Amino acid sequence: LNCGFTGAISVQNKEPIVRAITLHAVLRLQPMLEQLKEGLQLYGLHLLIKQYPEICQPLFVLGGDFVMASIHPQLSEKGTSKHQVELDLVNFIQDLLYESEDGPRSITPARFLQWITGQGHVPLLPSEKKDFAVVVKFNHNCEADFGNHSICYPVVSSCAKTIVLPVKHMKSYSQFRMVLLEAFHLGQEFNNV
Known part of the structure; x- marks a missing residue:
């Protein structure tokens, strides 16, 4: 429609x-x-x-394509419900990167990489591309880590080039988008202080 x-x-x-x-x-x-x-x-x-x-x-080469090729999700066992949810979240990342490439508060592939890795450019040299990887982990039980709460945000570790997604708070694309963009923008504001 x-x-x-x-x-x-x-x-x-x-x-x-x-x-x-x-x-x-x-x-x-x-x-x-x-x-x-x-x-x-x-x-x-x-x-x-x-x-x-x-x-x-x-x-x-589109930045979003490079980002998606660089993502290495640590998926649960194939055939489990956790595995399918994790695949959905990886697809949500791709959807978000292609959807949001315009606008002052958008999360472009370069901004996404900078947020997760500290490196704000898509590597051009073959040697840089070969070794570049972003690890995506999934937290299926954030209550165990943080107790009873209403929302968790993704946890980014730029040194390890890793992002941990709170599965419970990102079940639909609209939830994923809201939580990820909010975490991204809050992180940008914190870094500018």
């Missing part, structure tokens, strides 16, 4: 639904690509890219 499809949602309408989603994605992406093209032409970089495409390709 968010993509402009107004018909009945059913298996028979699968093709029009897919078309509406595809059209929505293309229309959203088109202005960004046009702006990128204009910027490249402004500085003559489009000629450099045409001349050296292999050398320039790593410059255009």
